[in-house]
Amino acid sequence: MLNVATSFSEHAAYGDMLRNCVSCGSERIRYWRQKQYHYTRQQSRQVFHIYRCDRCGSGFLNQPPHPHWLQAIYRYSGQALTQPISLQAVLDRETAFPNCSVDAARISKVADQLNISANPQALDIGSGFGFYTQALRRQGYQTLSINPGEYENQVFKAMNGDEPLPIMFEQYQTDQRFGVVVMSQVLEHVLQPDATVKKIAGLLSEGGVFACAVPNYKSFLVKLLGTRDNACLWVPEHVNYFTEKGLRALLSNNGLTVVKVEQITRIPSNALSKRLGLRGWPATGVDALLKPLQKPFAGLMNALGWGIYLNVYAVKV
Ligand SMILES: [Zn+2]
Numbered sequence: 358m359l360n361v362a363t364s365f366s367e368h369a370a371y372g373d374m375l376r377n378c379v380s381c382g383s384e385r386i387r388y389w390r391q392k393q394y395h396y397t398r399q400q401s402r403q404v405f406h407i408y409r410c411d412r413c414g415s416g417f418l419n420q421p422p423h424p425h426w427l428q429a430i431y432r433y434s435g436q437a438l439t440q441p442i443s444l445q446a447v448l449d450r451e452t453a454f455p456n457c458s459v460d461a462a463r464i465s466k467v468a469d470q471l472n473i474s475a476n477p478q479a480l481d482i483g484s485g486f487g488f489y490t491q492a493l494r495r496q497g498y499q500t501l502s503i504n505p506g507e508y509e510n511q512v513f514k515a516m517n518g519d520e521p522l523p524i525m526f527e528q529y530q531t532d533q534r535f536g537v538v539v540m541s542q543v544l545e546h547v548l549q550p551d552a553t554v555k556k557i558a559g560l561l562s563e564g565g566v567f568a569c570a571v572p573n574y575k576s577f578l579v580k581l582l583g584t585r586d587n588a589c590l591w592v593p594e595h596v597n598y599f600t601e602k603g604l605r606a607l608l609s610n611n612g613l614t615v616v617k618v619e620q621i622t623r624i625p626s627n628a629l630s631k632r633l634g635l636r637g638w639p640a641t642g643v644d645a646l647l648k649p650l651q652k653p654f655a656g657l658m659n660a661l662g663w664g665i666y667l668n669v670y671a672v673k674v
Pocket of ligand 1: 378412413
């Protein structure tokens with residue numbers, strides 16, 4: 358097996374210090390908290406500093422990891438996989454806890470409804486296991502997918518029959534234009550989100566839609582767990598931590614008009630018992646007690662703006 362952890366640590370280095378907010382561009386940024394990182398138990402720990410913007414509330418690693426370090430990580434996986442995974446294993450996960458497939462179906466459908474460009478080409482950036490490409494095709498789109506992770510691309514091929522371009526989006530060049538661009542759980546990984554969104558805006562037809570899903574920095578998980586949260590503050594893979602305000606600024610600064618924002622909260626029914634380290638009947642009991650509360654709890658968090666994920670749709674006008 359490939360020694361993935363070694364290849365990560367070999368490339369471990371920091372990038373340049375940032376002076377502006379990665380979301381809104383404000384200079385009013387300051388140190389918030391630090392978070393330690395270690396990929397495997399054997400590896401030495403490294404410390405990252407998280408900065409926060411006073412204007413839009415978004416956060417980001419400062420200094421960020423060096424681009425070479427991130428590229429070394431994404432060569433195999435964008436989802437912390439340290440070895441290959443089969444399509445069946447991915448589908449079994451979805452059956453146990455429907456997640457990616459549900460998001461992909463909803464986001465593709467909404468994006469299609471909002472796309473008034475009449476362009477049937479869709480671009481799936483960071484296509485992962487392939488659920489979004491599959492869903493876009495079901496909406497009638499011709500798709501182009503980009504994903505650097507070798508392990509994910511093997512699953513993608515088993516699911517969809519073809520293969521994504523195995524590159525980082527920064528390397529992608531085309532004259533083609535798209536009616537829909539989907540980027541799910543990717544923008545939080547990108548070192549220069551402003552340049553990325555600018556490039557996406559340039560790839561959209563007039564009236565085309567950019568659908569973007571990111572973790573919410575204002576989520577109840579971050580409020581509750583602080584830097585122990587790993588949904589949003591997953592270091593160093595996640596370098597940006599967006600608030601709705603920050604994401605809106607980032608999109609509108611690049612010529613995109615936000616037309617719809619949704620919050621998504623989905624918690625496995627065994628999340629609490631697992632966190633409490635329960636097993637056997639106490640775990641089953643806690644899970645059964647919490648199950649009827651899941652939906653109203655998620656609804657309340659979303660209504661407060663504390664949902665786990667943000668889904669934002671923006672149109673190029
Ligand atoms: Zn900001």
